[in-house]
Amino acid sequence: MQRMRTGAGFYGLVFIAGFITFALHEGGHWLAAILLGHEAYFGLNSAGARGAVSAADHAIISAAGPAVTVAQALIALALVQARGSAVGWIFLFQAAFMRLMATVISLFNPNDEARISEWLGWGPWILPVIVTAGLFALLAVGVQRLNVSWKTLALSWVVASVAVSAVVGLDMIMPR
Numbered sequence: 001m002q003r004m005r006t007g008a009g010f011y012g013l014v015f016i017a018g019f020i021t022f023a024l025h026e027g028g029h030w031l032a033a034i035l036l037g038h039e040a041y042f043g044l045n046s047a048g049a050r051g052a053v054s055a056a057d058h059a060i061i062s063a064a065g066p067a068v069t070v071a072q073a074l075i076a077l078a079l080v081q082a083r084g085s086a087v088g089w090i091f092l093f094q095a096a097f098m099r100l101m102a103t104v105i106s107l108f109n110p111n112d113e114a115r116i117s118e119w120l121g122w123g124p125w126i127l128p129v130i131v132t133a134g135l136f137a138l139l140a141v142g143v144q145r146l147n148v149s150w151k152t153l154a155l156s157w158v159v160a161s162v163a164v165s166a167v168v169g170l171d172m173i174m175p176r
Contacts, residue, residue, distance in 0.1 A: 003146075003147045003148070003149050003152075004086050004089065004146040004147065004148050004149075004152065005086065006086075006152050006155070010086065010090070011155060011156070011159045013087065013090055014090050014093070014094070014156050014159040014160060014163070015159050015160075015162065015163045016163075017090045017091055017093075017094045017163075018094055018097075018098075018159075018160055018163025018164060018166075018167065019044075019163060019166075019167060020091075020094075021069065021072065021091065021094040021095060021098050022044060022045060022098065022167045023044075024068050024069070024072055025065040025066070025068055025069045025098065026042060026043065026044070026045070026046065026047035026065060027042070027047070027068065028064040028065040028066075028067060028068030028069070029046075029047040029048045029061055029062070029064050029065040029112075030042045030047040030048070031064065032060055032061045032063075032064035033047070033048050033049035033053075033057075033061050036049070036053075036057050036060060036061065038050065038051070038053060038057070038061075039051065043171050043174065044167050044168075044170055044171035044174065045167055045168050045171035046171065047065070048061050048062075049061055055119075059116060059119055062112045062115050062116055063112065063116055065112050066099065066112050066113055066131060069095050069098060069099060069135075070095070070131065070134075070135070072091055072094075072095045073091075073092050073095035073096065073135050073138050073139075074138070075088075075091075076088040076089070076090075076091035076092035076095065076142070077092050077138050077141060077142055080092060080141075080142040080145050080146060081141075081142075081145060084145070084146060086146065088142070089142050089143075089146055089148065090156075092138060092139055092142045093139060093142075093156055093160070094160060095135055096132070096135035096136050096138070096139040097156075097157070097160045097164075098164070099113070099128075099131055099132050099135050100132050100135075100136070101164055102128070103128040103129070103131075103132050106124065106125075106128055110124055111128065113127040113128040113130075113131050114127070114128050
């Protein structure tokens with residue numbers, strides 16, 4: 001089986017897809033807040049309702065971002081499976097990478113899945129591990145389908161790390 005073709009354009013898209021993945025994820029939080037009737041805010045690395053919200057609304061808003069990211073991964077995997085899409089693989093990779101990084105950050109600041117896991121009485125790690133493991137299982141299917149090399153995985157990881165750093169850094173300096 002031939003390996004997936006990569007090059008500068010491929011890795012440029014890995015970088016751009018990092019920003020798009022964050023925008024979609026945060027857009028899920030924002031849209032949930034709006035649909036629940038709240039005034040909402042949207043940033044590169046945060047979105048949600050302004051002001052106080054009920055516990056139920058907070059849980060729905062928190063779940064909406066990861067739900068969008070999981071939907072992104074499922075759609076991307078479908079493109080990989082049906083069409084052998086390298087672009088689909090990039091968006092699948094970014095979904096898994098993003099939620100893994102969010103899980104790691106939960107060591108310092110609980111992410112969406114960690115908060116929901118706590119609210120469910122499961123402790124802070126059950127849901128983040130389930131979501132991250134599930135996304136990496138989907139990614140493994142995509143890696144196998146497209147015969148992705150370790151070099152491509154490693155370079156995608158480096159580029160995605162730069163993209164996440166750029167998103168977080170820019171979000172910290174942007175005016176609110």
